[in-house]
Amino acid sequence: MAAHPGGLTAAAAVQIRDLHRSFTDDRPVLSGLDLTIAPGEFVALLGRSGSGKSTLLRALAGLDRVAKDGNSKDGDASGSGDVTVPEQVSVVFQDSRLLPWQRVLRNVVLGLQGPGALRRGKEALAEVGLAGRERAWPRELSGGEQQRVALARSLVREPELLLADEPFGALDALTRIKMHGLLRALHERHRPAVLLVTHDVDEAIVLADRVLVLEGGVVKTERRIDLDGTRDPSDPRFAAVRTELLAALGLAGGAEIKENP
Amino acid sequence: MTDLKAATARPVVVPPVDDEELAAGRASRPRGRRRLGPGRPIRLGFLIGPLLLLGVWIWGSAAGWIDPRVLTAPWTVAATAWDLWESGRLGPDLLVSARRFALGLAFGVAAGLVLALVSGLSRWGEAIVDGPVQIKRSIPNLALLPLLLLWFGIDERMKIITIALGVLIPIYIHTHNGLRSIDGRYAELAETLRLRPAAFVGRVVLPGALPGFLLGMRFAVTSSWLSLVVVEQVNATSGIGYMMLLAGTYGQTDVIIVGLVLYALLGLASDSIVRLVQRRALSWRRTLED
Numbered sequence: 001m002a003a004h005p006g007g008l009t010a011a012a013a014v015q016i017r018d019l020h021r022s023f024t025d026d027r028p029v030l031s032g033l034d035l036t037i038a039p040g041e042f043v044a045l046l047g048r049s050g051s052g053k054s055t056l057l058r059a060l061a062g063l064d065r066v067a068k069d070g071n072s073k074d075g076d077a078s079g080s081g082d083v084t085v086p087e088q089v090s091v092v093f094q095d096s097r098l099l100p101w102q103r104v105l106r107n108v109v110l111g112l113q114g115p116g117a118l119r120r121g122k123e124a125l126a127e128v129g130l131a132g133r134e135r136a137w138p139r140e141l142s143g144g145e146q147q148r149v150a151l152a153r154s155l156v157r158e159p160e161l162l163l164a165d166e167p168f169g170a171l172d173a174l175t176r177i178k179m180h181g182l183l184r185a186l187h188e189r190h191r192p193a194v195l196l197v198t199h200d201v202d203e204a205i206v207l208a209d210r211v212l213v214l215e216g217g218v219v220k221t222e223r224r225i226d227l228d229g230t231r232d233p234s235d236p237r238f239a240a241v242r243t244e245l246l247a248a249l250g251l252a253g254g255a256e257i258k259e260n261p
Numbered sequence: 262m263t264d265l266k267a268a269t270a271r272p273v274v275v276p277p278v279d280d281e282e283l284a285a286g287r288a289s290r291p292r293g294r295r296r297l298g299p300g301r302p303i304r305l306g307f308l309i310g311p312l313l314l315l316g317v318w319i320w321g322s323a324a325g326w327i328d329p330r331v332l333t334a335p336w337t338v339a340a341t342a343w344d345l346w347e348s349g350r351l352g353p354d355l356l357v358s359a360r361r362f363a364l365g366l367a368f369g370v371a372a373g374l375v376l377a378l379v380s381g382l383s384r385w386g387e388a389i390v391d392g393p394v395q396i397k398r399s400i401p402n403l404a405l406l407p408l409l410l411l412w413f414g415i416d417e418r419m420k421i422i423t424i425a426l427g428v429l430i431p432i433y434i435h436t437h438n439g440l441r442s443i444d445g446r447y448a449e450l451a452e453t454l455r456l457r458p459a460a461f462v463g464r465v466v467l468p469g470a471l472p473g474f475l476l477g478m479r480f481a482v483t484s485s486w487l488s489l490v491v492v493e494q495v496n497a498t499s500g501i502g503y504m505m506l507l508a509g510t511y512g513q514t515d516v517i518i519v520g521l522v523l524y525a526l527l528g529l530a531s532d533s534i535v536r537l538v539q540r541r542a543l544s545w546r547r548t549l550e551d
Contacts (some may be wrong), residue, residue: 092454097446101468101545110464111454120365139546157454 012084013039013161013193014060018079020217021055021064029055030079031217039160040191044204046249047214053197056214057165059083060195061091088161090153090192095168096146098138098153105134108153124156125149127189128182144175148182154189162192166199181204201245206231206237213248222249299515307536311529333515338522341515350504355523358489358500361417362527365424366485372425373432373481380433381440382466394433402427402488406495420492422508427488430486439473440466472546477480482531 014037021030029052037043047053055077058064063087064077100106107119125131128148138146147167154162167183168176184207187194198204204211205225212223223245227237303309315335321327322334329337345351377392379386388502400421413419437539443466501520508516 041290063449063452089453091450093446093450097450099465099468101471102464108465111451111456111460139545153454156416 005188011039012036013041013086014195015084016060017082017253019056019079021052021059021066021077021079021081023077029077029219030059030081033081033214035212035219037161037193037195039193040193042187042196042207042209044196044198044208044211045214046198046201046204046211046245048249049199050131051214052217053079053214054165057091057163057195057197060161061089061163063091068202080166080170086193088157088162089161090155090157090159092147092150092154092162092164092167094169095145095195096138096150097148098149100138102138103134103138104130104138104141104149107138107149110153110154112156120156121152124152127186128152142175144171144179145257147171147179151186155186155192158190159192162194163198164194166197168203169199176200194223201242201249202233204245205241206233211245213245215248221245223248301326307533311525330514331517335465338516338518342519342522345516345519351519354499354504355443355502358493359527361420361424361492361500362485364421366428366481367502368421369425369428370432370478370481373429373477374436376429377433377440377470377474378434378462378466381437381470382462391437394430397426398430398434400473404538407493410496415496420489420497423492424485424488427484431484432474432477435477435480436470436474439470439476442473443469472543475535475542478535479532479539482535483528486528486531489547490524 003164014035016033016035019030019033019035020028024029029050033052033056035056045056046052051254055064058077059066059079066077066079098104102110105118105121105181106127108124109117112121122131122134125134128151130145130148130152133141133145138149141149147170150167168179171179180203194208196204196207205227208225211223211225212219213223215221223241227235227239227241231238233239233242270360318327319335322329322336327334331433333341376390380390380394381387381449405426406423409419409423413422447465447469448461451465456464489500490502493500494506497503497506501523505517505520508514508520
């Protein structure tokens with residue numbers, strides 16, 4: 001992994017230069033954002049509601065349909081800027097977004113081609129701890145299990161970049177902790193570059209190599225997380241990072257986060 | 262908590278409350294409170310209403326409340342049906358009617374489905390297709406019949422086209438509606454998974470529109486029988502409708518009733534088949550229906 005992400009531009013997984021995005025009301029959401037993510041790097045993106053986290057992620061996923069000329073084809077966003085992303089990009093949404101009319105395995109291999117698709121799908125399900133649930137309907141799974149299927153669906157495509165938009169936001173605290181462990185393990189094994197949008201500061205510190213705070217349409221604060229081994233929220237160094245990031249989010253003294261629901 | 266329990270020292274007969282009740286695996290519903298929703302499905306429940314109707318008919322005829330000249334008694338109708346069958350008059354007519362029904366339904370469903378897909382998947386398709394279908398919707402088949410007669414003559418082709426035109430409308434309306442109500446987030450997902458258009462239609466659009474299509478199918482089946490009655494009573498020389506028309510001329514109430522009962526039975530049977538398919542094909546859903 002690159003120690004200085006800015007220095008390895010040729011090998012970067014994500015390269016964003018001077019990204020502008022605004023919606024129909026002409027309020028700029030992103031105004032000249034620069035970002036480089038190295039291959040295999042885990043980046044977490046924090047920011048208040050409306051700071052443009054999801055807008056950035058949608059721009060990377062190519063979901064905002066902003067064409068090269070800056071005009072939107074049929075979306076409501078417009079803007080400019082250079083975005084370079086790898087060939088294989090996977091997205092995990094806040095809702096698991098499983099097709100309710102397809103069984104779990106069919107959801108995982110949706111759109112995959114080739115003879116080994118089903119086998120790879122099964123392996124991916126086993127990897128997220130859902131072996132044996134291939135023939136279940138999505139509604140028969142718990143929220144955490146559904147989100148694990150969504151993870152399997154992303155990883156079976158061997159992405160070079162994984163975009164995750166508050167993937168654990170709708171889960172309860174216990175499930176969320178388990179999912180953190182799972183995501184870390186999967187990242188270790190597959191090494192995709194990850195951009196995780198979250199509103200949970202602890203989640204960002206536990207998971208990421210680098211945490212960015214978005215404000216005013218640009219990356220205002222950048223913090224490399226150099227805590228080694230298991231990242232324990234009760235560790236004083238962990239607490240120091242948390243205080244720093246909360247301050248960057250405009251909450252002095254590491255107060256409770258109520259700003260960002 | 263334990264102290265409190267010990268202090269209460271409740272007798273065994275008092276029903277436990279709340280979570281204890283759940284833990285004990287007893288009825289989690291306090292007495293007197295009904296569950297919302299229609300409750301569990303009744304086995305063969307769809308037959309109860311029609312059987313009740315039949316019961317009233319039998320009882321009314323047996324007690325002499327129903328004049329046989331107005332409504333023939335059920336046993337007379339059964340006897341007449343048997344006679345008609347024995348004499349070889351009913352069989353061929355039934356076959357002809359069934360064939361018209363099936364062909365009209367098949368062509369109508371295919372056309373409605375294709376039009377719904379064209380109109381549902383592209384704005385241009387909608388601009389071209391939707392208007393004419395809505396116009397057809399407001400013109401009853403009966404009003405179209407003279408024109409169809411002039412165009413296609415009085416042969417089988419005209420009858421099947423008339424039936425298909427009636428079937429097409431509910432299939433189109435409900436499939437189109439089902440298709441357009443598919444959550445837009447699934448289209449977004451398909452984009453991120455780089456689903457090819459064919460896979461998008463096959464995996465997302467068609468299964469997503471299936472509930473709507475099957476609802477349209479229930480209307481379509483009924484509509485097919487209705488159109489059949491119309492075409493068989495206007496210009497036909499065979500079929501159940503023709504048989505009834507003839508019976509009307511000779512005042513044979515019992516034969517008319519045989520025809521009506523046949524239509525009713527066939528309608529009920531085909532609707533039940535669609536419902537069965539509905540239950541099977543939509544087992545992924547969990548609705549008040551289940």
